[in-house]
Amino acid sequence: xxxxxxxxxxxxxxxxxxxxxxxxxxxxxxxxxxxxxxxxxxxxxxxxxxxxxxxxxxxxxxxxxxxxxxxxxxxxxxxxxxxxxxxxxxxxxxxxxxxxxxxxxxxxxxxxxxxxxxxxxxxxxxxxxxxxxxxxxxxxxxxxxxxxxxxxxxxxxxxxxxxxxxxxxxxxxxxxxxxxxxxxxxxxxxxxxxxxxxxxxxxxxxxxxxxxxxxxxxxxxxxxxxxxxxxxxxxxxxxxxxxxxxxxxxxxxxxxxxxxxxxxxxxxxxxxxxxxxxxxxxxxxxxxxxxxxxxxxxxxxxxxxxxxxxxxxxxxxxxxxxxxxxxxxxxxxxxxxxxxxxxxxxxxxxxxxxxxxxxxxxxxxxxxxxxxxxxxxxxxxxxxxxxxxxxxxxxxxxxxxxxxxxxxxxx
Numbered sequence: 001x002x003x004x005x006x007x008x009x010x011x012x013x014x015x016x017x018x019x020x021x022x023x024x025x026x027x028x029x030x031x032x033x034x035x036x037x038x039x040x041x042x043x044x045x046x047x048x049x050x051x052x053x054x055x056x057x058x059x060x061x062x063x064x065x066x067x068x069x070x071x072x073x074x075x076x077x078x079x080x081x082x083x084x085x086x087x088x089x090x091x092x093x094x095x096x097x098x099x100x101x102x103x104x105x106x107x108x109x110x111x112x113x114x115x116x117x118x119x120x121x122x123x124x125x126x127x128x129x130x131x132x133x134x135x136x137x138x139x140x141x142x143x144x145x146x147x148x149x150x151x152x153x154x155x156x157x158x159x160x161x162x163x164x165x166x167x168x169x170x171x172x173x174x175x176x177x178x179x180x181x182x183x184x185x186x187x188x189x190x191x192x193x194x195x196x197x198x199x200x201x202x203x204x205x206x207x208x209x210x211x212x213x214x215x216x217x218x219x220x221x222x223x224x225x226x227x228x229x230x231x232x233x234x235x236x237x238x239x240x241x242x243x244x245x246x247x248x249x250x251x252x253x254x255x256x257x258x259x260x261x262x263x264x265x266x267x268x269x270x271x272x273x274x275x276x277x278x279x280x281x282x283x284x285x286x287x288x289x290x291x292x293x294x295x296x297x298x299x300x301x302x303x304x305x306x307x308x309x310x311x312x313x314x315x316x317x318x319x320x321x322x323x324x325x326x327x328x329x330x331x332x333x334x335x336x337x338x339x340x341x342x343x344x345x346x347x348x349x350x351x352x353x354x355x356x357x358x359x360x361x362x363x364x365x366x367x368x369x370x371x372x373x374x375x376x377x378x379x380x381x382x383x384x385x386x387x388x389x390x391x392x393x394x395x396x397x398x399x400x401x402x403x404x405x406x407x408x409x410x411x
Contacts (some may be wrong), residue, residue: 007291012275018033019212038218039167040130042155043175044286048130051082051122056085058118065110071102071127071161072096072286077218078126079108085115103225105158129159134233134287137373138319140269140303142294144243147271151287153215157223165220171311172285173212213283213310240272244318247329247352248365253372253409254344260332264323265362267304267350275314284311289322326356329364343410345375350403354395364403365393370411377405 027082041049056065081088093109132155140147146402153170157163246266251257264388269291273280291303304321311317335347367388374381379391397399 011053015121018312037165037167038163039169040132040163041171042132043171043212044132046128048127048159049124052088054305056075056118056121056123058112058114058121060116062089062164063112063114065112065121066093066107067110067123068105068107069130070106070108070125071159072106073129074106074125074127076108077271078124079110079114079386081110082122082124083118083120084191086118086121086260087113087115091254101154103162107252123171127159129157129161131156131158133279134172134285136284136287136308138271138289138291139300140291140293144269145241145331145394146238147241147269148343149239149271149289150152150233151284153233153285154228155221155223155231155233156228157225160225162222162224164222166223168217168221168223170215170217170281170285171212174216175212182328188371200221211393213285215285227270234279234284236277236281237279239279240251242270242272244268244270245324245327245360247273247362248367251331253346253368253407256336256410257333260330262328262330265327265329266320267322267324268306268318271317271319273311273314273316280314283313284317286290286310289317289319291319324360327352327354327360329353329362334404339403343407343408345406347406349406350391350393352401352403354393354397354399355395355402359397360394360395362395364393365389365390366407368409370409372407374407375408379403379405381405 013110039051041051043049050071054067058065076091076094079091086209089111091108091110091168092107095108099105126401134150134151134153136151138147138149140270155168155170217231221229221231244267246268247263248266249261249263271279286307286309289306289308291306292300293303295301304319306319306321307319308319330353332349332351333346334349336344337345339345350364352364356359358386365384365388369387374389377391377394382392384388384390391403391405392402393401
């Protein structure tokens with residue numbers, strides 16, 4: 001992948017606050033200093049996994065260690081020790097305090113059983129107050145054929161604790177949080193060990209992690225309490241797009257409709273993402289897309305805002321921006337009968353009016369249920385699925401296009 005295609009942000013490890021920079025371990029009356037900077041994996045839903053390395057020599061035997069500089073809102077039941085041969089026997093003495101530099105903090109005393117000498121104590125825990133989300137800005141060319149698309153990761157710190165020069169990784173995907181706020185230590189231990197194994201490959205690009213995707217920020221960041229940071233995640237200077245007009249509805253074909261029904265026409269853009277393209281070669285985290293376009297005077301205007309789901313690499317985006325002002329459709333049931341047994345026949349006329357000064361192609365998508373057959377139609381039907389059929393209508397500028405079809409349905 002070219003350097004320009006690499007994600008500038010990648011997310012999944014562990015962050016640590018200013019308070020964590022002063023993290024100390026007290027054991028047997030002596031203090032230990034941090035062996036490495038803080039590292040965080042931030043999840044989309046108010047949760048972060050924090051990992052710390054503390055420069056503390058422990059001989060084999062039993063030890064009571066005080067860990068300071070913890071966030072006040074950490075999940076105390078999630079605290080674990082990652083060193084092999086070191087067993088966490090218990091924890092007690094949880095205390096909170098106010099630090100002038102880093103804000104609210106906490107400390108806890110842990111009881112450890114050490115089987116072999118340890119030079120660096122490694123811990124991990126979960127804490128709330130940190131979250132991230134993705135958003136995208138898409139500027140469509142005047143001809144609707146191409147667009148520039150930029151994606152950003154927004155990292156929010158509402159944890160009450162500052163994080164200075166921390167490694168940030170973000171996880172895209174939805175994890176199971178469970179019915180209880182408690183987390184199993186063995187599951188967290190397993191996840192942390194897997195993080196160790198993949199961390200080297202996450203430096204500058206997105207990577208799969210189990211059933212999720214991770215994005216790693218390329219350089220350490222400082223994020224103070226109450227602060228948010230926006231980081232460019234991905235981008236394409238010119239992605240191929242298609243403007244789509246869709247007129248569709250779900251109708252009970254076993255029912256009579258005495259009056260015509262006027263409905264709006266949905267406007268959307270399909271963004272093509274072949275895997276060998278600048279935009280298609282990377283997965284896109286779920287988020288909102290703001291779609292813009294310049295008007296005739298060159299002023300940028302907002303066309304609409306649409307959510308997208310987590311999207312694998314190579315999969316096109318379909319972004320709905322709103323309803324057409326100048327194109328409307330009217331659906332009229334012109335015939336209805338029950339030729340016998342459990343069979344229903346219904347004939348329809350769909351009229352599309354285009355008041356704009358440009359020709360338009362409109363997809364008419366009809367949703368059906370049961371065992372159905374298009375008996376006759378003025379336009380070629382395309383079966384999309386067991387419950388949908390599509391017709392393509394070219395609607396001239398200032399003109400009308402009409403679709404007529406008859407469907408037979410057996411429930």
